[in-house]
Amino acid sequence: MKTRTFLFPLGVAALAATPAHAELPQPVRAMIEAAIATGDTATIDAVAGVARSTNPGDGAEIDAMLADFRAGQRELAAAQAQAEEVAIREASLLDNWSGEGQIGGFQSSGNTSSVGLTAKLDLEREGLDWTHKLRAAVDYRRNNGQTSREQLLLAYEPQYQIGDDMFLFGLAQFERDRFQGYSARYVASGGLGYQVVDNGSLKLAIKAGPAFRRTQLITGASENTLAALAGIDFGWTIADRLTLTQDVNAVAEAGGSALAIIDSKNTSLNFVTGLEAGISESLTARLSYTVEYDSNPPAGAVSTDTLTRFTLIYGF
Structure with missing residues:
Protein backbone atom coordinates (compact mmCIF):
# COMPACT_ATOMS: atom_id res chain seq x y z
CA MET A 1 0.00 0.00 0.00
CA LYS A 2 1.27 3.36 -0.96
CA THR A 3 1.61 5.89 1.88
CA ARG A 4 0.75 9.51 1.22
CA THR A 5 2.45 12.31 3.12
CA PHE A 6 0.69 15.70 3.49
CA LEU A 7 2.94 18.70 4.04
CA PHE A 8 1.58 22.02 5.42
CA PRO A 9 3.41 25.23 4.77
CA LEU A 10 5.60 26.15 7.72
CA GLY A 11 3.85 29.54 8.23
CA VAL A 12 0.40 27.94 8.46
CA ALA A 13 1.58 25.44 11.06
CA ALA A 14 3.14 28.15 13.15
CA LEU A 15 -0.05 30.21 13.01
CA ALA A 16 -2.11 27.24 14.20
CA ALA A 17 0.24 26.73 17.15
CA THR A 18 0.20 30.42 18.28
CA PRO A 19 -2.67 31.98 20.32
CA ALA A 20 -4.67 34.82 18.76
CA HIS A 21 -2.80 37.21 21.05
CA ALA A 22 -0.35 36.87 23.90
CA GLU A 23 -1.64 37.10 27.47
CA LEU A 24 -1.10 40.45 29.21
CA PRO A 25 2.41 40.28 30.72
CA GLN A 26 2.41 39.85 34.50
CA PRO A 27 4.47 43.01 35.19
CA VAL A 28 1.99 45.10 33.17
CA ARG A 29 -0.97 43.47 34.96
CA ALA A 30 0.68 44.15 38.34
CA MET A 31 1.23 47.77 37.36
CA ILE A 32 -2.48 48.24 36.47
CA GLU A 33 -3.58 46.44 39.65
CA ALA A 34 -1.36 48.74 41.72
CA ALA A 35 -2.92 51.78 40.05
CA ILE A 36 -6.43 50.41 40.68
CA ALA A 37 -5.53 49.90 44.35
CA THR A 38 -4.94 53.64 44.72
CA GLY A 39 -8.56 54.33 43.72
CA ASP A 40 -7.42 57.50 41.94
CA THR A 41 -9.14 57.73 38.55
CA ALA A 42 -6.47 59.97 36.99
CA THR A 43 -3.69 57.57 37.99
CA ILE A 44 -5.63 54.54 36.72
CA ASP A 45 -6.36 56.18 33.37
CA ALA A 46 -2.72 57.24 32.94
CA VAL A 47 -1.33 53.78 33.73
CA ALA A 48 -3.94 52.08 31.52
CA GLY A 49 -3.03 54.42 28.67
CA VAL A 50 0.65 53.49 28.93
CA ALA A 51 -0.27 49.79 29.11
CA ARG A 52 -2.35 50.06 25.94
CA SER A 53 0.40 51.84 24.03
CA THR A 54 3.04 49.26 25.00
CA ASN A 55 0.71 46.26 24.62
CA PRO A 56 -1.61 47.11 21.73
CA GLY A 57 -2.83 43.54 21.38
CA ASP A 58 -4.11 43.36 24.97
CA GLY A 59 -6.60 46.25 24.90
CA ALA A 60 -9.59 43.99 25.55
CA GLU A 61 -7.98 42.51 28.68
CA ILE A 62 -7.04 45.96 29.97
CA ASP A 63 -10.59 47.20 29.33
CA ALA A 64 -11.97 44.20 31.23
CA MET A 65 -9.81 45.05 34.27
CA LEU A 66 -11.02 48.66 34.20
CA ALA A 67 -14.63 47.56 33.75
CA ASP A 68 -14.37 45.34 36.85
CA PHE A 69 -12.96 48.27 38.81
CA ARG A 70 -15.71 50.65 37.73
CA ALA A 71 -18.42 48.09 38.49
CA GLY A 72 -16.99 47.66 41.97
CA GLN A 73 -16.94 51.44 42.47
CA ARG A 74 -20.59 51.68 41.44
CA GLU A 75 -21.56 48.92 43.86
CA LEU A 76 -19.62 50.61 46.66
CA ALA A 77 -21.24 53.99 45.95
CA ALA A 78 -24.69 52.42 45.89
CA ALA A 79 -24.05 50.66 49.21
CA GLN A 80 -22.79 53.90 50.79
CA ALA A 81 -25.80 55.84 49.51
CA GLN A 82 -28.16 53.22 50.89
CA ALA A 83 -26.39 53.24 54.26
CA GLU A 84 -26.61 57.05 54.39
CA GLU A 85 -30.32 56.96 53.52
CA VAL A 86 -30.98 54.42 56.29
CA ALA A 87 -28.99 56.53 58.77
CA ILE A 88 -30.99 59.65 57.86
CA ARG A 89 -34.33 57.85 58.12
CA GLU A 90 -33.44 56.38 61.51
CA ALA A 91 -31.92 59.60 62.92
CA SER A 92 -33.66 61.30 65.82
CA LEU A 93 -34.82 64.91 65.75
CA LEU A 94 -31.64 66.05 67.49
CA ASP A 95 -29.27 64.29 65.07
CA ASN A 96 -27.62 65.51 61.85
Missing part, protein backbone atom coordinates in the same frame (compact mmCIF):
# COMPACT_ATOMS: atom_id res chain seq x y z
CA TRP A 97 -27.59 69.22 62.71
CA SER A 98 -24.76 71.35 61.39
CA GLY A 99 -24.16 75.07 61.50
CA GLU A 100 -21.99 77.96 62.47
CA GLY A 101 -21.78 80.51 65.23
CA GLN A 102 -20.55 84.10 64.96
CA ILE A 103 -19.49 86.43 67.73
CA GLY A 104 -17.93 89.87 67.88
CA GLY A 105 -17.73 92.72 70.33
CA PHE A 106 -15.99 95.88 71.45
CA GLN A 107 -15.36 97.94 74.57
CA SER A 108 -13.91 101.40 75.02
CA SER A 109 -13.29 103.73 77.98
CA GLY A 110 -11.94 107.21 78.55
CA ASN A 111 -13.64 110.16 76.89
CA THR A 112 -16.29 107.75 75.63
CA SER A 113 -17.47 104.69 77.49
CA SER A 114 -19.07 102.14 75.22
CA VAL A 115 -19.60 98.42 74.90
CA GLY A 116 -21.08 96.33 72.12
CA LEU A 117 -21.87 92.71 71.33
CA THR A 118 -23.02 90.95 68.20
CA ALA A 119 -23.73 87.24 67.99
CA LYS A 120 -25.41 84.94 65.51
CA LEU A 121 -26.20 81.24 65.33
CA ASP A 122 -27.25 79.38 62.16
CA LEU A 123 -28.31 75.74 62.33
CA GLU A 124 -29.39 73.43 59.50
CA ARG A 125 -30.64 69.85 59.38
CA GLU A 126 -30.81 68.31 55.91
CA GLY A 127 -32.80 65.13 55.34
CA LEU A 128 -33.93 63.20 52.28
CA ASP A 129 -36.77 65.57 51.42
CA TRP A 130 -36.87 68.04 54.33
CA THR A 131 -34.41 70.76 55.31
CA HIS A 132 -34.83 72.66 58.58
CA LYS A 133 -33.11 75.99 59.20
CA LEU A 134 -32.90 77.84 62.53
CA ARG A 135 -31.42 81.31 62.88
CA ALA A 136 -30.83 83.52 65.92
CA ALA A 137 -29.09 86.90 66.03
CA VAL A 138 -28.56 89.59 68.64
CA ASP A 139 -26.94 93.00 68.34
CA TYR A 140 -26.50 95.17 71.45
CA ARG A 141 -24.68 98.47 71.94
CA ARG A 142 -24.44 100.82 74.91
CA ASN A 143 -22.77 104.24 74.81
CA ASN A 144 -22.12 106.48 77.86
CA GLY A 145 -24.66 104.61 79.93
CA GLN A 146 -27.39 104.74 77.28
CA THR A 147 -28.50 101.80 75.14
CA SER A 148 -28.12 102.84 71.50
CA ARG A 149 -28.87 99.54 69.74
CA GLU A 150 -30.92 96.53 70.78
CA GLN A 151 -31.88 94.05 68.06
CA LEU A 152 -33.07 90.46 68.35
CA LEU A 153 -34.04 88.02 65.59
CA LEU A 154 -35.33 84.45 65.82
CA ALA A 155 -36.40 82.53 62.69
CA TYR A 156 -37.36 78.99 61.72
CA GLU A 157 -37.64 77.93 58.07
CA PRO A 158 -38.57 74.40 56.95
CA GLN A 159 -38.19 73.43 53.29
CA TYR A 160 -39.63 70.44 51.43
CA GLN A 161 -38.03 69.40 48.14
CA ILE A 162 -40.62 68.68 45.43
CA GLY A 163 -38.21 68.35 42.49
CA ASP A 164 -34.56 68.67 41.59
CA ASP A 165 -34.71 72.47 41.86
CA MET A 166 -38.19 73.29 43.23
CA PHE A 167 -39.10 73.42 46.93
CA LEU A 168 -41.85 74.52 49.29
CA PHE A 169 -40.93 76.66 52.28
CA GLY A 170 -42.42 77.99 55.47
CA LEU A 171 -41.20 80.82 57.70
CA ALA A 172 -41.89 81.80 61.30
CA GLN A 173 -39.95 84.85 62.44
CA PHE A 174 -39.73 87.12 65.50
CA GLU A 175 -37.95 90.49 65.61
CA ARG A 176 -37.38 93.09 68.29
CA ASP A 177 -35.92 96.54 67.63
CA ARG A 178 -37.07 99.30 69.93
CA PHE A 179 -34.99 101.87 68.09
CA GLN A 180 -36.95 101.14 64.93
CA GLY A 181 -40.13 101.67 66.92
CA TYR A 182 -41.43 98.17 67.63
CA SER A 183 -41.09 95.92 70.66
CA ALA A 184 -42.11 92.80 68.73
CA ARG A 185 -42.77 91.93 65.11
CA TYR A 186 -44.01 88.50 64.02
CA VAL A 187 -44.02 87.12 60.49
CA ALA A 188 -45.62 83.89 59.28
CA SER A 189 -45.16 82.97 55.64
CA GLY A 190 -44.94 80.11 53.17
CA GLY A 191 -44.64 79.63 49.46
CA LEU A 192 -42.58 78.28 46.59
CA GLY A 193 -38.83 78.40 46.02
CA TYR A 194 -36.53 77.60 43.12
CA GLN A 195 -32.80 76.78 43.04
CA VAL A 196 -31.66 78.86 40.06
CA VAL A 197 -27.96 77.91 40.17
CA ASP A 198 -26.01 75.39 42.21
CA ASN A 199 -22.73 74.52 40.51
CA GLY A 200 -20.38 74.41 43.48
CA SER A 201 -18.86 77.87 43.07
CA LEU A 202 -22.16 79.75 42.68
CA LYS A 203 -25.45 79.15 44.48
CA LEU A 204 -28.60 81.18 43.97
CA ALA A 205 -32.10 80.40 45.25
CA ILE A 206 -35.24 82.53 45.10
CA LYS A 207 -38.52 82.18 46.99
CA ALA A 208 -41.85 84.00 47.23
CA GLY A 209 -45.24 83.67 48.88
CA PRO A 210 -47.93 85.38 50.98
CA ALA A 211 -47.21 86.49 54.54
CA PHE A 212 -48.99 87.66 57.67
CA ARG A 213 -47.28 90.26 59.84
CA ARG A 214 -48.18 91.46 63.33
CA THR A 215 -46.32 94.47 64.72
CA GLN A 216 -46.43 95.64 68.33
CA LEU A 217 -45.23 99.24 68.51
CA ILE A 218 -43.44 100.71 71.51
CA THR A 219 -46.40 103.08 71.88
CA GLY A 220 -48.57 100.10 72.83
CA ALA A 221 -50.52 99.98 69.57
CA SER A 222 -50.46 96.91 67.32
CA GLU A 223 -50.95 96.32 63.60
CA ASN A 224 -51.97 93.19 61.67
CA THR A 225 -51.32 93.14 57.94
CA LEU A 226 -51.31 90.75 55.01
CA ALA A 227 -48.16 91.00 52.91
CA ALA A 228 -46.11 89.44 50.14
CA LEU A 229 -42.69 87.95 50.81
CA ALA A 230 -39.80 87.65 48.37
CA GLY A 231 -36.37 86.31 49.25
CA ILE A 232 -32.98 85.56 47.72
CA ASP A 233 -30.22 83.39 49.15
CA PHE A 234 -26.89 83.42 47.36
CA GLY A 235 -23.26 82.41 47.73
CA TRP A 236 -20.22 82.78 45.50
CA THR A 237 -16.82 81.18 45.92
CA ILE A 238 -14.40 83.79 44.62
CA ALA A 239 -11.26 81.66 44.74
CA ASP A 240 -10.32 78.15 45.78
CA ARG A 241 -7.47 79.31 48.00
CA LEU A 242 -6.49 82.82 48.97
CA THR A 243 -3.20 83.46 50.76
CA LEU A 244 -3.78 85.84 53.66
CA THR A 245 -0.36 85.61 55.30
CA GLN A 246 2.71 83.50 54.79
CA ASP A 247 1.32 80.58 56.80
CA VAL A 248 -2.47 81.03 56.53
CA ASN A 249 -4.40 79.78 53.53
CA ALA A 250 -8.09 80.45 53.18
CA VAL A 251 -11.16 79.90 51.11
CA ALA A 252 -12.77 83.21 50.21
CA GLU A 253 -16.51 83.38 49.67
CA ALA A 254 -19.00 86.14 49.08
CA GLY A 255 -22.55 85.43 50.09
CA GLY A 256 -25.65 86.78 51.68
CA SER A 257 -29.38 87.07 51.51
CA ALA A 258 -32.15 89.53 50.79
CA LEU A 259 -35.65 89.41 52.22
CA ALA A 260 -38.47 91.80 51.30
CA ILE A 261 -41.91 91.88 52.97
CA ILE A 262 -44.37 94.17 51.22
CA ASP A 263 -47.75 95.27 52.53
CA SER A 264 -50.03 98.25 52.01
CA LYS A 265 -48.64 100.14 55.03
CA ASN A 266 -44.99 99.30 55.20
CA THR A 267 -42.37 97.64 53.01
CA SER A 268 -39.44 96.04 54.84
CA LEU A 269 -36.16 95.04 53.28
CA ASN A 270 -33.29 93.18 54.90
CA PHE A 271 -30.17 92.81 52.79
CA VAL A 272 -26.97 91.12 54.00
CA THR A 273 -23.79 90.54 52.02
CA GLY A 274 -20.38 89.51 53.23
CA LEU A 275 -16.88 88.28 52.55
CA GLU A 276 -15.46 85.27 54.38
CA ALA A 277 -11.89 84.01 54.71
CA GLY A 278 -11.06 80.70 56.38
CA ILE A 279 -8.41 80.85 59.07
CA SER A 280 -8.50 77.14 59.90
CA GLU A 281 -10.69 74.15 59.12
CA SER A 282 -13.39 75.33 61.53
CA LEU A 283 -12.65 79.03 62.06
CA THR A 284 -13.56 81.73 59.54
CA ALA A 285 -13.32 85.52 59.58
CA ARG A 286 -16.30 87.38 58.10
CA LEU A 287 -16.82 90.97 57.04
CA SER A 288 -20.48 91.76 56.38
CA TYR A 289 -22.64 94.74 55.47
CA THR A 290 -26.32 94.87 56.42
CA VAL A 291 -29.03 97.22 55.20
CA GLU A 292 -32.41 97.32 56.97
CA TYR A 293 -35.14 99.45 55.43
CA ASP A 294 -38.71 100.25 56.50
CA SER A 295 -40.67 102.50 54.17
CA ASN A 296 -43.01 103.76 56.90
CA PRO A 297 -41.20 103.79 60.26
CA PRO A 298 -42.83 105.06 63.47
CA ALA A 299 -42.41 108.71 64.39
CA GLY A 300 -38.87 109.49 65.50
CA ALA A 301 -37.29 106.59 63.61
CA VAL A 302 -35.44 106.73 60.29
CA SER A 303 -36.17 104.46 57.35
CA THR A 304 -32.72 102.96 56.81
CA ASP A 305 -30.22 101.35 59.15
CA THR A 306 -26.83 100.07 57.99
CA LEU A 307 -24.33 98.01 59.92
CA THR A 308 -20.83 96.81 59.10
CA ARG A 309 -19.62 93.84 61.11
CA PHE A 310 -16.34 91.96 61.47
CA THR A 311 -16.89 88.64 63.21
CA LEU A 312 -15.32 85.25 63.73
CA ILE A 313 -17.34 82.20 62.65
CA TYR A 314 -16.96 78.75 64.10
CA GLY A 315 -18.38 75.98 61.92
CA PHE A 316 -19.52 72.63 63.29
